[in-house]
Every structure is written in structure tokens, then in C-alpha cells.
Amino acid sequence: MTDAKIVLNKDFIKEEMQRRNIASINEFSRQIGISQSMFHLILNGKRNPGSKAISLMMSYFGVEFEKIFIEPLPKVHTEL
Numbered sequence: 001m002t003d004a005k006i007v008l009n010k011d012f013i014k015e016e017m018q019r020r021n022i023a024s025i026n027e028f029s030r031q032i033g034i035s036q037s038m039f040h041l042i043l044n045g046k047r048n049p050g051s052k053a054i055s056l057m058m059s060y061f062g063v064e065f066e067k068i069f070i071e072p073l074p075k076v077h078t079e080l
Contacts, residue, residue: 006048
């Protein structure tokens with residue numbers, strides 16, 4: 001059994017950065033209240049966000065979980 005992957009909606013993040021006139025991911029992570037290193041790991045899909053990070057993001061954006069995070073596409077295995 002594997003753990004579910006939580007994927008950050010990068011399009012939503014880009015839109016929010018533009019809307020809020022934020023030029024860097026580092027500044028964005030500071031405003032949200034998440035460490036830069038953790039936000040980069042979450043953004044790049046290398047780490048699932050914990051409940052605190054999820055709560056901080058939902059509070060900062062004022063939206064539901066489903067707006068910030070997306071369901072990952074299933075991996076398709078094909079034989080050649």
C-alpha cells in the first residue's frame with residue numbers, strides 16, 4: 001500500500017503570485033508562513049504538505065483544499 005500523493009496546483013500558485021504582484025517563490029512562501037525549503041519541496045512534488053502547511057495555505061488563500069491541490073494523474077504503464 002502506498003501513501004496518497006498531494007500535488008500543488010501550480011497554475012493556481014502562478015495566478016495568485018501574479019494577482020498579488022509577488023515576484024519570487026521565496027517571497028511567496030514567507031508570506032504564507034512556510035519555510036522556503038519546504039515550499040520548494042511541496043511545489044516540486046518531492047514532499048507532501050503536512051496538516052500545518054495545508055492549513056496555512058488554505059487560510060492565506062481563503063479557499064478550499066481542492067482549489068490549492070489537485071489529484072495527480074495516474075501513471076500509465078505501457079509495454080513496447
